[in-house]
Amino acid sequence: MITKAEDARHKLWEMSASFRAYMRQKKYSQAKHCYDVARNVSVFLEMSEDDMVSLFGSREEPDKPIVGMFPEEEVQKAYRECIRSNLTNENRKYEPIKKVHG
Template sequence: MWELAASFRVYMRQKKYSQAKHCYEVARNVSIFMELPEEEMINLFGSREEPDKPIIGMFSEEEVQKAYQECIKRNLTTENRRYEPIKKVHG
């Protein structure tokens, strides 16, 4: 998991947002599947349990959001269909 977090940061610096997003998603899915202890989950993903004192994890929330936003902008999502603007059809 820690290697995925390190790779995530490298990809973010290189602006390889889809690879960064993939690292985050793999780490999230595996940590949930493995039922990591809460302390390790907080170390990886942070916590907002205390609103005045949020804990920033290895995957910072701000960077994860940026990776997702950039992937959406560039049509680099893992959906089956790419976004296409709606075309008006006049009958």
């Protein structure tokens, strides 16, 4: 029987495949979304360090970096392309919600 945690873990690995497919198709905002969701969910689930390294890689040993399922260079490219195309909210100025009088 598959537990919810195992099911979520499997879906994270599926998201890495979606990430790579979106990168090949140059759909950078969708690729960035896959990465962001996978990162947030894996932190929320408190995944083991081994699973985190498998997914996101590690530069703990500079002479032997580990490339994860979400390669760092590809993630950086997705972020760069989204920023260049203004498809990200990270750098947008906060604007309060305008109240409608009626």
